[in-house]
Every structure is written in C-alpha cells, then in structure tokens.
Amino acid sequence: xxxxxxxxxxxxxxxxxxxxxxxxxxxxxxxxxxxxxxxxxxxxxxxxxxxxxxxxxxxxxxxxxxxxxxxxxxxxxxxxxxxxxxxxxxxxxxxxxxxxxxxxxxxxxxxxxxxxxxxxxxxxxxxxxxxxxxxxxxxxxxxxxxxxxxxxxxxxxxxxxxxxxxxxxxxxxxxxxxxxxxxxxxxxxxxxxxxxxxxxxxxxxxxxxxxxxxxxxxxxxxxxxxxxxxxxxxxxxxxxxxxxxxxxxxxxxxxxxxxxxxxxxxxxxxxxxxxxxxxxxxxxxxxxxxxxxxxxxxxxxxxxxxxxxxxxxxxxxxxxxxxxxxxxxxxxxxxxxxxxxxxxxxxxxxxxxxxxxxxxxxxxxxxxxxxxxxxxxxxxxxxx
Numbered sequence: 001x002x003x004x005x006x007x008x009x010x011x012x013x014x015x016x017x018x019x020x021x022x023x024x025x026x027x028x029x030x031x032x033x034x035x036x037x038x039x040x041x042x043x044x045x046x047x048x049x050x051x052x053x054x055x056x057x058x059x060x061x062x063x064x065x066x067x068x069x070x071x072x073x074x075x076x077x078x079x080x081x082x083x084x085x086x087x088x089x090x091x092x093x094x095x096x097x098x099x100x101x102x103x104x105x106x107x108x109x110x111x112x113x114x115x116x117x118x119x120x121x122x123x124x125x126x127x128x129x130x131x132x133x134x135x136x137x138x139x140x141x142x143x144x145x146x147x148x149x150x151x152x153x154x155x156x157x158x159x160x161x162x163x164x165x166x167x168x169x170x171x172x173x174x175x176x177x178x179x180x181x182x183x184x185x186x187x188x189x190x191x192x193x194x195x196x197x198x199x200x201x202x203x204x205x206x207x208x209x210x211x212x213x214x215x216x217x218x219x220x221x222x223x224x225x226x227x228x229x230x231x232x233x234x235x236x237x238x239x240x241x242x243x244x245x246x247x248x249x250x251x252x253x254x255x256x257x258x259x260x261x262x263x264x265x266x267x268x269x270x271x272x273x274x275x276x277x278x279x280x281x282x283x284x285x286x287x288x289x290x291x292x293x294x295x296x297x298x299x300x301x302x303x304x305x306x307x308x309x310x311x312x313x314x315x316x317x318x319x320x321x322x323x324x325x326x327x328x329x330x331x332x333x334x335x336x337x338x339x340x341x342x343x344x345x346x347x348x349x350x351x352x353x354x355x356x357x358x359x360x361x362x363x364x365x366x367x368x369x370x371x372x373x374x375x376x377x378x379x380x381x382x383x384x
Contacts, residue, residue, distance in 0.1 A: 034072055034073050034074060035073070035074040035075075035076055036073045036074070036075060036076070036103050036325075036331045037075075037076045037077070037078050037100055037101060037102040037103065038063075038075055038076070038077055038078070038102055038103065038104050038105070038106065038318075038321065039077075039078045039079075039080060039096035039097075039100065039102040039104070039105040039106070039107070040055070040056060040059050040077060040078070040079050040080065040105070040106050040107055041080045041082050041089065041092050041093065041096065041105055041106070041107030041108045041109075041113070041117060042055045042056055042059075042079075042080075042081070042082065042107055042108065042109045042314075043081065043082055043083055043084035043108075043109055043110065043113070044056065044079075044081040044083075045081055045083050046083040046084040046085065047084055047238070047240055048084050048109075048110060048238050048239075048240065048266075049084075050239075050266045050267060050268050050310075051084075051109050051110065051132070051238075051266065051310050052081070052084075052109055054307070054308050054310035054311040054314065055106075055107070055109050055131050055132065055310050055311065055313070055314035056079070056314065057299075057302075057303055057307075057311045057314065058131070058299075058307065058310070058311040058312060058313065058314025058315030058316075058317075058318065059077075059106055059131075059314045059315070059317075059318045060077070061298070061299065061302060061315055062314075062315045062318035062319050062322065063075060063077060063318065063322075066322055070322045070325050070326045071325065071326045071329055072329075073325065073331065075322075078096060078100045078102055080092035080093075080095065080096055080107075082107075082108055082109075082113045082117070084109075084110055084112070084113060085113070086112050086113055086115075086116050087116075088113075089108050089112075089113035089114070089116055089117045090116045090117060090120060092108075092117065093105065093116075093117035093120040093121055093128075094120055097120065097121065097124045097126050098124075102126065103126065103127070103325075103331050103332075103333055103336065104126065104127040104128070104129070104321055104325070104333065104336060105117075105121060105126065105127070105128045105129075106128075106129055106130075106131065106314065106317050106318050106321060107128070107130060107131070108130060108133060109130070109131065109132050109133065109310070110132075110133060110186065110238075111133040111134060111135030111137075111138060111184070111185045111186040111189075112184055112185060112186065113133075114128075114130045114133035114135075114138050115133075115135065115137055115138055115185060118130075118138055118139070118146055118149045119141070119146075121148055121149065122141075122146040122147075122148050122149055125148060125333055125334065126148060126333050127148050127149075127150070127321070127324075127333050127336050127337050127340065128148060128149050128150070129149075129150040129151060129152060129317045129320065129321055129340070130149075130150070130151040130152070130153070130317070131151070131152050131153065131310065131313035131314045131316065131317040132151075132152070132153050132262070132282075132309070132310055132313050132314075133151055133153070133186075134151075134153055134154065134155050134156045134159065134186060134189070134190075134261075134262065135155070135156055135185035135186050135189050136155050136156060136157060136189055137185060138151060138155075139151060139358050139359040139360060140358050145357065145358055145359070146359070147337065147341075147359070148333065148337050149359055150320075150340055150341075150355060150359040150360075151317075151359065151360060151361065152313045152316045152317035152320065152348070152350070152353075152361060153262070153282055153313055153350075153361070154282070154360070154361065154363055154365055154384075155189075155360050156186065156189030156190045156193055156261075157189065157193045158193075158365065158384065159190065159193070159261055159262065159280040159365055160189065160190045160191070160192065160193025160194040160196075160197065160236070160261070161193050161194075161196075161197040162280050162365050162367070162382050163190075163194050163234070163236075163259055163260075163261065163278075163279075163280050164193070164194045164195075164196075164197035164198040164200075164201065164203070165197060165201065165382075166259075166278065166280075166367055166380075166382075167198060167203070167231075167232050167234075167259055168198065168201040168202070168203055169201075170367075170379075170380075171231070171232065171257060171259075171278075172231075173198075173203060173231035173232045173257070174202075174203055174204065174231055175203065175204050175205075175206050175228075175229075175230040175231050175232070176194075176198055176203060176204070176205050176206065176230050176231065176232040176233070176234055177205070177206055177207035177208070177209075177225045177228060177230040177232070177233050177234070177256065178191050178194065178195060178205060178207070178208045178209070178234045178236075179207075179209050179210075179211065179218070179221065179225075179233070179234075179235055179245060180210055180211075180235075180236055180237065181210070181211060181212070181213055181237055181241070182210035182211065182212065183212060183213055184213065184237070186236070186237075186261075186263065187236045187237050187263075190236030190261045191208070191234070191236055194234050194236065195208065206228040206230050207221070207224055207225050207228050207230065209221045209224070216244065217248075218244075218245050218248050218249075219248060219252070222245075222248055222249050222252045222254065223252065225249070225252070225254055225256070226252045226253055226254050229255075229256075230256050231256060231257065232256055232257055232259050233249060233254060233256040233257070233258055233259070234259050234260065235258060235259070235260045236260055236261045236263070237260070237261075237263055238263040238264075238266075239263060239264050239265070239266035239268055239269040240268065242258075242260055242263070242264055242269070242274065243268075243269055243270035243273060243274065246258060246270065246273045246274050246277070247270060247273045250273060257276065257277065257278070258274055258276070258277030258278070258370075259277065259278050259279065260277065260278075260279040260280075261279055261280050262279065262280060262281050262282060262309055264277075264279040264281075264370070265279070265281055265308050265309045265310065265368075265376075266308070267308070267374070269370065271370060271371065271372055271373070271374045271375075272372055274370045275370050275371060275372035276369065276370065277369070277370045278367055278368065278369050278370075278379065279367070279368055279370070280365050280366070280367055281309050281365070281366050281367070281368050281376075282309040282312065282313055282350045282365065282366070283309055283312050283349060283350040283351070283366060284366045284368055284376065284378035285306045285307065286377075286378040287366070287378060287381065291347065291348075291349050292349060295307065295312065295315070295349040299311065309350075312349050312350055313350060315349060316348040316349055316350050319346075319348065320340065320343060320346055320348065321336075321340065323339075323343065323346065324336050324337075324339040324340035324343065325339070327339040327342075340355070341355055341359070343355065348363075350363065350364075351363040351364045362384055363384065364381050364382060364383050364384065365381070365382045365384075366378065366379070366380065366381050366382070367379040367380050367382065
C-alpha cells in the first residue's frame with residue numbers, strides 16, 4: 001500500500017512538472033509572439049536615392065534609441081526599396097503587408113510612390129505614415145479620408161503658399177516663371193499653390209510650362225523665360241532635375257532668383273549652380289530650439305554628418321509611430337491608428353505637431369538659402 005501511494009505521489013509530481021514546464025514553454029511562445037514587424041518603404045536605388053538613404057538613417061536611429069522595443073513588443077524592421085517607381089511601390093506595399101505581415105509602414109518617401117502604396121495599405125487596414133510625401137492626395141482620395149494613412153510633413157498647398165508669400169513679401173518679386181513636371185503629383189501641387197497665392201498677392205506669372213520626367217533639354221522653354229525676364233524662377237522639383245534646369249537657365253543668361261520646395265534638400269544638389277536660391281523646408285539644423293540642437297548632435301555622433309530634412313522626418317515619423325503603438329498597447333492596426341490620430345503636441349524635432357482631420361500635421365515651415373560651399377543658410381520660420 002505504501003509503495004502504491006509513493007508511486008501515485010511520484011506520478012503526480014511528474015504531471016505537475018510537465019504542466020509547469022509546459023506552461024513555461026507556452027509563455028516563451030507567447031513572448032515570441034510579441035514580436036511585431038514595422039516596414040520601411042523608401043527609394044534606396046534610383047534617381048532620388050539620397051532621400052531614401054536619409055529617411056532610413058532617421059528610421060533606424062529612432063528604433064535603436066528605443067532598443068527595438070516598445071511597451072511589451074519587440075520590434076523587427078523590414079526594409080523595402082521602391083526605387084521611386086510607382087509600380088515598385090505598389091509591389092513593395094503588397095509584400096510588406098501580405099508576406100512580411102507588418103503592422104505598420106513608415107513610408108513611402110515621394111508622393112508618386114506613397115499614393116499607390118497608401119491605397120493598398122488603406123484597403124488592407126494597415127497603418128502607413130509617410131515622413132516626407134507632401135501631395136494632398138496622400139491621405140485623401142477624392143475628398144474621402146484614408147483613415148489609416150498619416151504623414152509627418154506639411155502638405156504642398158501649405159509650402160507652395162509659403163513660397164509665394166516669401167517671394168512677394170521678402171524678395172519683393174512682382175513677376176515669376178514656373179516650370180514643373182506634369183506627371184508628378186508633388187510638382188503639380190506645388191506649382192498650383194504657388195501660382196494661386198502669388199497672383200492673389202498681386203504678382204504676375206509670365207511663363208508657366210510643363211515637362212516630362214525624362215526630359216533633359218529645356219532650352220526652348222528657357223529661351224522664353226529669358227525673354228520674359230521674370231524676378232523669380234519657381235522650380236518645384238527634386239534636386240537632380242532642379243540642378244539640371246538651373247544650369248541650363250544660367251547658361252541662357254537668366255538672372256531670376258531660383259525658388260523651390262523641399263525636394264531641393266540633398267547633398268547632391270548642384271550647390272554652385274543653385275547658390276543664392278531659396279526653398280521651403282521642414283527644419284533647419286541651425287534653428288535655435290533645444291530639440292534641434294540635441295538631434296543634430298545625436299545624428300552627427302552616429303553618422304558623421306548633419307541630418308537633412310529627410311533624415312529628420314524619418315526620425316519624427318518613426319518616433320510618432322512607436323508612441324502610438326505604446327499608447328495602444330496592441331498590435332492591432334486599428335488601435336494603432338486611433339492612438340496615432342489622438343497624438344497631441346507631439347515633441348518632434350521638426351516642430352511640435354498634432355494631426356488634423358485628414359491625418360496631416362499642423363506644423364511650421366522654414367525657408368533656407370543655398371550656399372555655394374554646400375550648406376544651407378537658415379532664413380526664417382513660418383507658422384501655419
């Protein structure tokens with residue numbers, strides 16, 4: 001009888017041990033399930049790869065600071081290269097969501113890629129926050145809000161308006177010429193906003209011409225610009241195209257002041273040609289705010305160079321997303337979306353921000369002047 005009781009007791013202990021260790025294994029499995037994936041979509045090859053490289057640096061620095069962890073979640077990053085091509089962007093978004101199973105995407109970088117990618121993210125119910133896509137239709141489709149889509153940058157109607165006011169009020173411009181890419185939502189939006197505000201303020205647009213993305217010879221239209229002799233030549237495109245047009249403009253003897261948008265912000269801009277030109281941007285490393293000073297110091301220590309607007313906005317967008325995940329306490333994209341929309345006065349490097357009803361941040365802009373030595377001079381900050 002005693003032996004039978006001992007045997008029964010031993011069996012109970014074995015059973016309990018199995019339960020305990022089984023539970024421990026289950027907990028380990030549960031812990032493993034707490035890993036969530038965040039995607040980054042950016043042009044790491046192609047004609048604007050410096051934009052993507054900068055955004056990636058800001059994205060990764062934000063994750064490193066967080067220890068690749070937020071709340072009870074371990075973060076795993078997944079990088080997708082859209083090559084600044086709308087088809088590649090759609091494919092990248094589909095892969096990130098359907099195959100990689102990300103809960104959110106930071107990106108894309110250019111509006112031409114973010115718009116098609118945002119439609120996929122919206123349909124799948126996955127949060128997307130673009131650091132730098134400024135076209136109005138990124139977060140809205142035919143007047144309807146895409147409620148899973150956000151951005152960390154101001155929109156084209158704002159920066160185009162800011163540029164026009166700066167041209168009239170600060171540069172005392174009375175006439176302007178506008179050249180823009182007819183197939184790029186970014187340049188089209190900026191051109192329209194600039195023209196509307198410039199004419200509203202009493203300015204006159206003497207020349208308004210479009211071109212295609214692949215165009216390289218602008219001699220015909222620039223001959224017309226030279227004949228009209230405007231005060232301002234507004235070039236709302238990316239650094240590579242702007243540098244090309246700027247060189248041909250100066251070769252034609254055009255003396256107009258160059259003015260443009262945030263697409264100028266690249267180390268590969270032709271600083272010699274564009275020197276003296278002005279553009280609207282999201283931040284300046286020379287702003288006196290403490291948040292900016294700390295950010296520049298941190299970035300330079302990591303990468304050995306000063307951060308541009310794209311790195312800064314990549315960092316800001318990622319920090320906001322991490323805060324939303326922490327607040328939501330969930331990997332459910334709908335809960336992350338709600339937490340992101342509810343952020344108030346988030347202390348971002350590019351300025352404290354909150355989102356309006358369309359997922360666009362209410363924030364400031366700055367005006368920078370291109371210097372021949374490869375730097376930008378901070379000119380002013382303009383509040384919304």
